[in-house]
Amino acid sequence: MKILSPIACAIMTGFLVGCDNDQKHSTANTPTHLHVDTPPHGGTPVALGDDYQIEWVLDEPAGKLQAFVMDGEMENFVRIAPTSFDLAVKLPNTNDTLRFMAIANSATGEKIGSTSLFEARADWLKTNKTFDAVLKEINVKGTVYTNVAFNFPKGNEDQAK
Numbered sequence: 001m002k003i004l005s006p007i008a009c010a011i012m013t014g015f016l017v018g019c020d021n022d023q024k025h026s027t028a029n030t031p032t033h034l035h036v037d038t039p040p041h042g043g044t045p046v047a048l049g050d051d052y053q054i055e056w057v058l059d060e061p062a063g064k065l066q067a068f069v070m071d072g073e074m075e076n077f078v079r080i081a082p083t084s085f086d087l088a089v090k091l092p093n094t095n096d097t098l099r100f101m102a103i104a105n106s107a108t109g110e111k112i113g114s115t116s117l118f119e120a121r122a123d124w125l126k127t128n129k130t131f132d133a134v135l136k137e138i139n140v141k142g143t144v145y146t147n148v149a150f151n152f153p154k155g156n157e158d159q160a161k
Contacts, residue, residue, distance in 0.1 A: 044056040044057075047157070062121070064125065066119050070116070082139055083113060088136060096124065101118060103115060
């Protein structure tokens with residue numbers, strides 16, 4: 001009996017591990033892997049459908065807003081071809097349009113026409129930490145997203161549901 005117990009334990013362990021792996025792929029209701037959509041730069045995530053997100057990062061002292069194009073889980077940067085895009089902004093006393101320009105990065109090999117980073121500058125970004133905005137249009141890997149509304153710094157999680 002002493003010999004059978006370790007063998008039985010090994011068989012049961014293998015069976016349980018095998019069942020666990022099978023369960024992960026057996027139903028649509030069981031998640032295949034757990035992820036947390038955490039913006040890597042501590043910015044504001046804005047969903048573009050289910051497949052992509054943009055992380056908006058404010059550098060208040062510089063009056064600069066950066067936009068990082070990310071995958072839907074905010075795990076990978078997504079390089080896109082456009083060289084610019086516009087963001088319509090509603091401020092307390094006026095409206096403005098920020099033009100985001102593609103930024104090259106020799107350290108990552110990103111270049112204009114194949115980058116995930118865009119930047120815009122405006123003096124009012126130094127004093128306005130919150131605003132409503134509409135991303136007019138952006139083409140991400142052949143999918144065009146238009147009129148994506150969000151609040152900075154809240155994002156669009158409420159609108160996406």
